[in-house]
Amino acid sequence: MLAYGPPSIGEPADWPVTTALLLPALLLGWLVVVRAPAGPIGPALALTAAVPALVFTAEDWGTTAHTSSPWPAASAVDKVAVGAWPWLFLGFVTLVLLFPDGLLPGRHWRWIWAAMPVSAVLVNFVVSREDAARTDTTPARAALIVIAFAAFLATLLAAASSLVVRYRRGDQLTRQRLRWLMAAAVAVPILLGLSWLASALGAPGTLAYTWFLIAMLVLIPGAITVAILRHDLFDIDRLLGATVSWLVTSLISAGVFAAVVLAAGGFFPDRVGVTTAAFVTALVLLPVYHWIHRTVGRLVDPDRTVALARIRDFVRRVRDGEAEPEQIEAVLRSALDDPGLQVLLRRPGSELEPPAGAIPLQTGDSVVGALVLGTTSARRVRRAREAVVEARLPIEVSRLQLELREALTEVRHSRSRLMDEVNAERHRLERDLHDGAQQRLIAIGMRLRSVQYQLDPGVPAYRELDEVVETLEETVAELRRIAHGVRPSRLDDGLAVALRHLVADSTLPVDLVVPELDVGESAATTVYFTVGEAIANALKHARATRISISVGLNDQVLRAVVRDDGVGGAKEGFGLTSLRDRVASAGGEFTVVSPPGAGTSITVEIPCAS
Amino acid sequence: MRIVIGEDSALFREGLSRLLTENGHEIVGTAVAADELVEVVRDVDPDLSIIDVRMPPTMTDDGARAAVILRAESPARPILMLSQHIETRQVVGLVGTGGFGYLLKDRVLRVGDFLDAMRRVVDGGSALDPAIVAALVTPTRIDDPVAALSAREREVLALVAEGRSNSAIAAHLVLAERTVESHMRSIFQKLRIDEAPDTHRRVLAVLTQLRQ
Known part of the structure; x- marks a missing residue:
């Protein structure tokens, strides 16, 4: 399939070994293409594996020229293929220049990218010509070889150094994503240089070249896998988990099927054995899948398992009265490892306008709040959605408490306003009593006195008026007491x-x-x-x-x-x-x-x- | 005597004017607001100014403020304050000075007593309503010397503050005059006031002490 050559040539183990070497990068490339079809990272990863497959195939094709049954145009292919190995690095260079965002780190890096095929052609050319010449190397040709190799190595080093530039420019997260890849990428040209040195010193070519090939085909995809899985690139873990689960489930099902057929075959006719096997397999398929899916999920994405477990634990503690539902924001922050996370809740009587990209919190059909993430990525958003589902109870409770608290505050304010009005009313009433009724009564009393003094003190009316004015005085005193009860004027x-x-x-x-x-x-x-x-x-x-x-x-x-x-x-x-x-x-x-x-x-x- | 009345309630003002006129006094000016009152009193320089504590413009204690202003201009000017209820904040500085009175409004219905009080004020004495005196002699702290007085002594002190003589107090409380004198001595001792010959000065001293 990959690096296909006639089995008669080379070692019998060649084909499986190269296939095993190339498969991880190809698979990873395919997964990234599925998750992020627009980005060039997936194709670059695939290229990392596909170009070596072509080169190996071409090399094997060329080798048939020296056998009894050569392939068509084998000798021409052989001439080119002998110096084709620089192309092995095409995918690698593309990848390190574009990772992780699919853009070059700067305009000038285009030259490095362009230098790659140019220097590869140069090396291919000088190596092929040298191979064809079959004469001793002249100094001019030797110099050309040195220049070509040096230019190629320099291009590789420059490409690898782009990661160092990105690392130094990048923020915390970018650095975490690049750390392993940077190490692996810098290792590739160094190992290449070392392998040249080793072969110059007389080491067997295969041994010398194996290391950088391993570095390029295993370490690079490995580092990229770490960046993708650990640091939220492309949200690939779910797909990976599902793929692995199905693969494992299929294998187990096939194993079960085969085991049952074998076991039943001894006692029953064939058809019964097959039917039983199908039945048993169908029976175990679903539970096995679920179990495997969970296990794989735990292995592939342990963060998710831990985060959801923490939220579940918090919900349980809220239910048991050991934790306050308002702590949900802090719990989500630490569970999702996002210190900038915010839980926005709709306040009663107002519309919530969640910022773009926020995850809505819903009760029934109405949006009651939103979760705003400090750091967004497809994976984080998916995880936050799962977390929100788990944390529904405390979020809803804290929303209700907020509503209750606001309602209580409003009631308290309105009561206090009401009381202010009552007090103002009492004040007015007290004044009205003092300035209105009391004054009038006293004025009436004074007129009665005036009338009284026009009378002869001997007449009965005189004494009666005395009594009337006295009653009036008592009434005024009574009114003063009432006014005092309404609002003590001494408060003035x-x-x-x-x-x-x-x-x-x-x-x-x-x-x-x-x-x-x-x-x-x-x-x-x-x-x-x-x-x-x-x-x-x-x-x-x-x-x-x-x-x-x-x-x-x-x-x-x-x-x-x-x-x-x-x-x-x-x-x-x-x-x-x-x-x-x-x-x-x-x-x-x-x-x-x-x-x-x-x-x-x-x-x-x-x-x-x- | 020539009197100015500062009172915003027309009903009360007219009633009082009529009552006083009938009793042989002359109303030489009236005012319905505090600033107007100050000008009227300056213009006509009456024998007595009768002033309502609560008057426009703010209807709080503008009358009392006007009295303070008038007193500042002419310290001996007799003033009789009237009030619907007891308010002591503004007038506390005037209480105890000679030629000053402060009565509840309903006291005018006891026409005889009211005319007496007017006379005392014009003569440089004082006329304080018992309710107002009671308010002033209320002990407010444990270390207040007034707290040391017995109930009877406080009663006597209140009557002294009204401007009554010892004999009048004795008659009012149905006591021998000598008993009143011994109460007075006890009061002065407890309030740490040296005895002085002038009754009026003793009153001032008592009230000064009360204001603390």
């Missing part, structure tokens, strides 16, 4: 002043520590009423003998602590619940510590932006 003088008045009304001794504070209306009102309610509770339920209150502003948080020395054991009842609601509505936190017998401590913390 600041929270500190208002609190001082508040504790002054207490029948228990109160230690109040409060500096002058400049806080917002909502926070001040909330703390005022909460402290008032806390004092009332201490008086009513706690059987306290002393209350201490401290209020302070720290890091934009207004903090009030009301402590009593009463019986403690306060339970969450209507009073505390309504306090908690009031504090929460101002965006604050409310804590009660009340161990039985050890007093009650109520803490209110309200963030103040002002």
Whole structure:
């Protein structure tokens, strides 16, 4: 098939050996062509194997000239073939110049590529002529030979050095891809040079030439395989895995079939044996294929197996409550070895616009998020898709949590806005009471007094007006109390002043520590009423003998602590619940510590932006 | 006496003008906003200015601010502040100076007491509403000397702050005058104030102490 020559010539092992040598590069080339049909890497790889096959064939063809049954035009072919070996390197040069992206490293490298066939023709020419001359070498011809060989070796070295240039220019990933290939490629011209030296020193030609051939036909495809498999080129591992699995499965099936035929043949007629064998083979085919596919997948692509196992493990831990679903981004980053990876989730009420190339995350028909990869390659994208399928649960849970959190924030904001409005409304109501109703009542009282003083103090109406004005006074005082309950007007003088008045009304001794504070209306009102309610509770339920209150502003948080020395054991009842609601509505936190017998401590913390 | 009224509520202003006029006083000027009030008082130089704490333009404590300005220009000018409720922030510097009063608005309905208070202020004394005094004498810290006073002593102090004499306080609390005097001594001692002959100065000293 490859390097075909008459079996009578050369060693019997020649054909299988050369075929085995050439097959890996040819297979690899075919796989790359399937995965990336547009790129020249696949053809270059195939060329690496195909040209030597042609050269070997030509050499064998030429050799028949010296036998009893020569092939057509054998002697002409022999003349050319004796110096054809430089062409062995055509594929190699193409490959090292174009790997990995299919483009030359720069414009000037075209000359190297062009120099390759020129120097190959030159060497071919001088070697063929030398072979045909059958006379001693003249100095002029010797010089030509040296020039031709040197030019050829220089071209090879220059081509190999293109990888060094790429390596030095390239980023981390490029360097990883090129490392092995660079070593192998530089080894090829060096080994060639050494082999010339060896044959000049008298070593047998076959032995001398074997090494660079092995380097070129085994090391180069090997290094490229490493670059492709380990460093995300062409996403070839899946295809390779499938191919190998089918191959192995077919072999095993054939083996099973043969074994059953053999085993059954002894006891049953032929047809029964064949039928049984077919039946047994069909039975084992699918499970064997699955098992082999998995095993091959693990061998060919261990990263995938590890990555998916880590994600599965994470999902299990999320299910068991050992991990938070929000960690999914970090887990995906480390499992897919992509620090730039991002999990974008759609926020409620907004459209997600995933960047181009992102992998959509779907729930039902709607896109709920996207996975953005930091480094993209066909293989990474495929793996990320698999990872997304595995990680569906934590992604969905974190999306729901995000939605919930945003909804809660919105509710909290709207409640706080509502409370601000309520406070503003109370303020307005208090003013209306003071400036409207109270003023009018007093004005009426004054007119009544005017009327009264026009009367004779002796008449009954005089005394009656006295009583009416007194009632009016009480009404005004009543209104003042109501207005105070709606919103204590003392808050106009600041929270500190208002609190001082508040504790002054207490029948228990109160230690109040409060500096002058400049806080917002909502926070001040909330703390005022909460402290008032806390004092009332201490008086009513706690059987306290002393209350201490401290209020302070720290890091934009207004903090009030009301402590009593009463019986403690306060339970969450209507009073505390309504306090908690009031504090929460101002965006604050409310804590009660009340161990039985050890007093009650109520803490209110309200963030103040002002 | 010649009086200027600074009050934005027409109803209240007219009622008060009428009441005062009927009681033999002369209203020489009125103002409905704080800046206007300052100019009117400068122009007519009344015997007494009656000023609402809450007035335009901001409807917070513009009246009190106007009073502070007027006092700064002429420290002896008698001023009587009126308020719908107790607000002490602006006026705390004026409380305790002579010729200053601060009453809740409903006190005008007790016409006799109100006219007395006006008279005291014009004579250079003080007239403070009990509610306002109570607000001022509220102890705010443990180390506040006022906290050391007994309930009775605080009551006495509040009456002193209203500008009442010892005998008036004794009559008000139904006590012997000597008892009131001993309360006063105790108050001065606890507040660490040296006794001085002038009652008025004692009041000032007490209120100065209270303002701390």
